[in-house]
Amino acid sequence: MEKVPMTSNGFDTLREELRRRQQEERPRIIQAISEARAHGDLSENAEYHAAKESQSLNEGRIAELEDLTARAEVIDVSKLSGSKIKFGATVKLVDEDTEEERVYQIVGEQEADVKSGRISVSSPIARALIGKSEGDVVEVTTPGGSRSYEVLELRWG
Structure with missing residues (x-):
């Protein structure tokens, strides 16, 4: 596993984005999918497809952030x-x-x-x-x- 060098500020920024995507974005998207699903026919439901695409992008970024934070080599520049x-x-x-x-x-x-x-x-x-x-x-x-x-x-x- 190749380490990814970063400063402690950079690491904190990634961790905050990961937290926000997991704890704020994920529930918001799940709610949007649920509301769109309630509108009926999913094959022609633009809101549903947009919410599913948003979910896919968010989950992809979460996976990327989890990988980066796991491989981070935090260097204290001070x-x-x-x-x-x-x-x-x-x-x-x-x-x-x-x-x-x-x-x-x-x-x-x-x-x-x-x-x-x-x-x-x-x-x-x-x-x-x-x-x-x-x-x-x-x-x-x-x-x-x-x-x-x-x-x-x-x-x-």
């Missing part, structure tokens, strides 16, 4: 340190072409959100940064072409 970039690091970069500065935290795939400054450990930029230190220059091949970044700062926690 206890990490060092001069090399690795999972959990917060990195300040400058684009050598545009001089634009960006700050990213390297997190697990499930919690990645580029708009919030969290990039997946398996993303091209994170893979290029792993093992580098402050002052290093990294070349990142992205779908938009090759970019060059300098590591300005490395923080933990």
Whole structure:
């Protein structure tokens, strides 16, 4: 069983979504199916089919969340340190072409959100940064072409 690295915040978010889907969404969907079933002929009952599809999607996501939380390797980033970039690091970069500065935290795939400054450990930029230190220059091949970044700062926690 392959472990899935994630921060404690990411793990808590997944657990909360699992709880909500099991304890709130599941009963609501069951009620919707029951009400739609009471309308009679199921073969032409759009509400029934929509509720069943919603149930299928919810149960699929519950199974996925149960699997992810079971395989989670929760890493407490507040206890990490060092001069090399690795999972959990917060990195300040400058684009050598545009001089634009960006700050990213390297997190697990499930919690990645580029708009919030969290990039997946398996993303091209994170893979290029792993093992580098402050002052290093990294070349990142992205779908938009090759970019060059300098590591300005490395923080933990």
